[in-house]
Amino acid sequence: MIGQFLLSLISGIFIGGVAGFLGSLMLSKRMALAAGPLGHLALPGIAIALIYGFDISLGAFPFVILGVVLIWFLERKTRLPMEALTAVVFATGVAIAFFFLPIDQAEAALVGDISKIQLNEAIFSIILCAIVFLICQKIYPRMTLINVSEDLAKARKIDVKKYNLIYLLLVALIVALGVKIVGGLLTAAIVAIPAVSSRNLAKNLAQYKLLSLSFGTISAALGISLSKCTTLPAGPLIIVFSAFIFLISVIFQRGK
Numbered sequence: 516m517i518g519q520f521l522l523s524l525i526s527g528i529f530i531g532g533v534a535g536f537l538g539s540l541m542l543s544k545r546m547a548l549a550a551g552p553l554g555h556l557a558l559p560g561i562a563i564a565l566i567y568g569f570d571i572s573l574g575a576f577p578f579v580i581l582g583v584v585l586i587w588f589l590e591r592k593t594r595l596p597m598e599a600l601t602a603v604v605f606a607t608g609v610a611i612a613f614f615f616l617p618i619d620q621a622e623a624a625l626v627g628d629i630s631k632i633q634l635n636e637a638i639f640s641i642i643l644c645a646i647v648f649l650i651c652q653k654i655y656p657r658m659t660l661i662n663v664s665e666d667l668a669k670a671r672k673i674d675v676k677k678y679n680l681i682y683l684l685l686v687a688l689i690v691a692l693g694v695k696i697v698g699g700l701l702t703a704a705i706v707a708i709p710a711v712s713s714r715n716l717a718k719n720l721a722q723y724k725l726l727s728l729s730f731g732t733i734s735a736a737l738g739i740s741l742s743k744c745t746t747l748p749a750g751p752l753i754i755v756f757s758a759f760i761f762l763i764s765v766i767f768q769r770g771k
Contacts, residue, residue, distance in 0.1 A: 526696075531705060539710045630742065701754055709726075
């Protein structure tokens with residue numbers, strides 16, 4: 516039987532690594548902080564999952580995906596910036612969550628708790644991470660071109676609206692998985708910090724993607740491992756290790 520700690524560690528490594536990889540794309544699109552509002556949007560689903568005792572990621576999925584589709588639709592109709600629409604939608608989600616979020620279980624909702632992950636949940640998380648990674652890798656060149664110039668992308672016959680929707684759905688999936696390890700409060704950090712650390716050190720796009728994935732993986736592994744040895748929650752520890760890696764990257768950047 517696979518130990519509980521090993522399940523937590525493997526799941527966290529996959530989620531952290533893919534979050535960092537997707538974060539490298541979100542940073543170039545100036546959307547790295549959008550994962551935070553989307554994580555807050557997951558709170559109503561997390562609250563329902565806690566009340567009825569099922570996986571918080573499953574509770575988060577419909578709310579985050581609904582929010583992403585709504586943001587995508589409003590962006591098309593209003594031409595307002597995506598980050599502004601994200602703020603509007605997430606604020607509504609947070610307000611709804613406070614109507615029925617169990618106070619005694621608020622910590623799990625806000626900072627996550629991967630230590631109790633079950634085998635079926637771990638398998639589901641790993642498979643979904645693999646799917647997100649493969650799709651992200653496939654659309655990465657087109658999304659990079661869209662980020663540089665939508666007009667140029669359209670001239671190359673790239674369906675910008677379709678790829679933006681796919682990209683947002685990938686963000687929604689990784690946010691829903693991220694709440695399992697860092698909760699609805701800290702999801703922006705697991706995608707943003709590995710990416711900015713990587714940008715400080717990478718010399719080309721291939722290094723940038725690889726380092727983003729590696730830093731996300733390392734932070735998750737260290738945070739979950741230290742949590743096992745202490746009474747501290749894994750979510751905040753993952754963020755602290757990720758921030759420490761960022762500080763190291765700043766030092767090495769100045770040294771170059």
